[in-house]
Amino acid sequence: MTWIDMPANSPFGPDNLPLGVFRLGDEEPRVGAAIGDQVIDLAPVASAQMMDGAQWFARPSLNDFLALGRPTWQATREWLLDLVRNENDREVVEPHLIPQSAVTMQLPFEVADYVDFYASEQHATNLGRLFRPDSEPLLPNWKHLPVGYHGRSGTIVASGTDIVRPSGQRKAPDATVPSYGPSQRLDIEAELGYVVGTPSVLGKPIPVDAFEDHVYGVVVVNDWSARDLQAWEYVPLGPFLGKSFATSISPWVVSLEALAPAKVPLPAQDPPVLPYLAGESLVNYDITFEVYLNGELVSSPPYKDIYWSPAQMLAHLTVNGASVRTGDLYASGTVSGAQPDQRGSFIELTWGGREPLIVNGDKRTFLENGDQVTITAWATTNTGTRLGLGEVTGRILAG
Incomplete structure (x- = not known):
């Protein structure tokens, strides 16, 4: 009251x-x-x-x-x-x-470091099927550790900031050499971001049970992605220019204490994880995302089925002795569910561009200049009420 x-x-x-x-x-x-x-x-x-x-x-x-x-x-x-x-x-x-x-x-905090994970099994499976149709969708390491990469903190922007279409090298499947130009497969990723408050000491890993001592709260994240740039560059060292041009976050930081009623058990992890990733109190959160393209709802990804917990992500991030600083941000990676309308990126929603969406009467695959994407999220509490995480919005400008 x-x-x-x-x-x-x-x-x-x-x-x-x-x-x-x-x-x-x-x-x-x-x-x-x-x-x-x-x-x-x-x-x-x-x-x-x-x-x-x-x-x-x-x-x-x-x-x-x-x-x-x-x-x-x-x-x-x-x-x-x-x-x-x-x-x-x-x-x-x-x-x-x-x-x-x-x-x-404004941007709610000065971002120190930024790490993006790949914690949704459904998202990783979808991309594996798209990129490696003749192989197992999940790579051998995926269920043993939270896969992630270090992003570029200087290009994290506040919700409402326009996004300039990035340019770079891309190689068409039927081309013999790459070309340079604006990305033609510009995408979004609906994610949950965790905001670090209390720093740690270099050389001292953070155990899973110390998660709430270091993380203050969460924000909604849109990790914009240039899929054609990413596809050409990511072997062998992973995401680079296809990811580093912009990441948008919501303006409000929701505390873990406020989010506590939305805690749900972590889904079963098989095979068993190594001891540094194991714990009795590992949880996820019952959060629903909504993705809107030019005002039309196109997807509702659920977070509660995410495979890796935020405590495990933080433990793995620091297990080699890496320290965290006040203002560090780490994100879950794209949140996707089992149903077609629960996919958190357009590469999944349109199955690599082969199955266009109908948005406002038009067939759509990847983002066009002038498009506006809004991602909202809310947690479901133990009383059945909604606790909002706010929204993150961005509009695409020609590069």
């Missing part, structure tokens, strides 16, 4: 309270919390209540707050919950409620 007026069935209910960075007019960007269709301007509220650390919320990114660690994250969440539930706080909070329509959302 909350004293704040808000739309019915809002994705940003009083149990959510995600954090983001907003700009109001020409004022400096600062931290706010989403409630309904409004933003709580947290810096003046914290100052009015003489809260230690009010300066964290006056800054243009969440990084300083993220670095404070889990005890502070939990205490801050309890404070936020009290602000929206306790009528006695109304006098302090109400003057600092701003309509979301009046603000411009």
Whole structure:
């Protein structure tokens, strides 16, 4: 319950309270919390209540707050919950409620490093069948470790940023040499991103049971992909220019505490994983994505069946001694389900371009200039209500 007026069935209910960075007019960007269709301007509220650390919320990114660690994250969440539930706080909070329509959302944190995984068995199987039709779809290592690659943090952008069509080398199947030009097979990947707050020490791996001590929360990710560039370049070292030109993230970071009611058991892993990836409390989250192309729903991928848990991804990322830093982002890779309308990329939805979608009456395969893609997501809680993760949107411009 909350004293704040808000739309019915809002994705940003009083149990959510995600954090983001907003700009109001020409004022400096600062931290706010989403409630309904409004933003709580947290810096003046914290100052009015003489809260230690009010300066964290006056800054243009969440990084300083993220670095404070889990005890502070939990205490801050309890404070936020009290602000929206306790009528006695109304006098302090109400003057600092701003309509979301009046603000411009920014990149919520400064991204340090970026790692992208390949954690959906269905997605990996689909691509294996597309790329290696005469072989087993999953490579021998896939069920033994969370496969991933290091991306380019400098090209992670806020939702709403236009995406310029990338150019590069591509080689048509019937060509003898490659050509250069704009990607003709521009794609999306619907993913869940995990935001690291507490750093780790170089040389000291993070065990699976320490996941919640290091990760603050999640964002929705669209990892734009140039499939023709990727197909020509990825052997032998993996994704490079086909991935590094842009990755979009949603503006609101939903805390793991808010997401806790959506925890579900991890699907059975066979064969058994090595000890550093094993644990008694490994979980996934019951999250549903929706992918819209030019306003039309084309896919609803489910996250709950993802094969590798976020704790296993983090453990594998650091098992060689690699450290994580405040602001690191790692993503799940494309989320795809078993049904054709649950695939999280257009290469899967159109089966490599051979089975076009009908969108607004037109046949479509890969992205065209002027297309706009919006990915939304919500968690299903144990009470059956929806907890929104927000949305990430991007429009394709000619390169």
